[in-house]
Amino acid sequence: MAGHNGSDAKLTALREQGTLYPHAKAVTDELFRTQEWFDPRDLVQVKYEMLRRVRLEDQSVTQAATAFGFSRLSYYQARAAFEERGLAGLVPRKRGPQGPHKLTEEVLNFLKQARLEDASLRASEMARRVTQRFGIEVHPRTIERALAGREKKRMRGERAGPSLGKSGGAVRRTPSRRSGRR
16 A cells, blocks of 8 residues: 555545445555555545456456455446446445335324324324324334434424424333433
């Protein structure tokens, strides 16, 4: 790793952006070991160069993947992402669900209306009503989180409709089972 001391501003930026390659030491490609321009810590640069080697220098997928610290499967995933979204496709995406996928806007509006009609309505009863009305099962804690999230948005001044959180009295905080906190 020519000239990369591991504590510079770029390292900090790569961490913050989620593009720090955790297997930088596995990059054995000659340019990444000898040239300052090539940074094995930069995941997007490493993936791009791996794809370029196969495409333009006729290196085999196995050779390129190995030289850049990836599996063959990772190579093909990177290639597909690049072909679909360009360079942005090489930036890692946040994994897992990006929010409560069962709680569509329609379901949230239903919950909001139910809360307006009865501020003492418990999340367990709301979950039962959602199942009855929409045919989906939603955990009461998911409803509590969604309603608390709407309350936070409202408190920050964002457009989220009437208050649905703690001030309505129906969102009850329960101790976290995972953390053991009360």
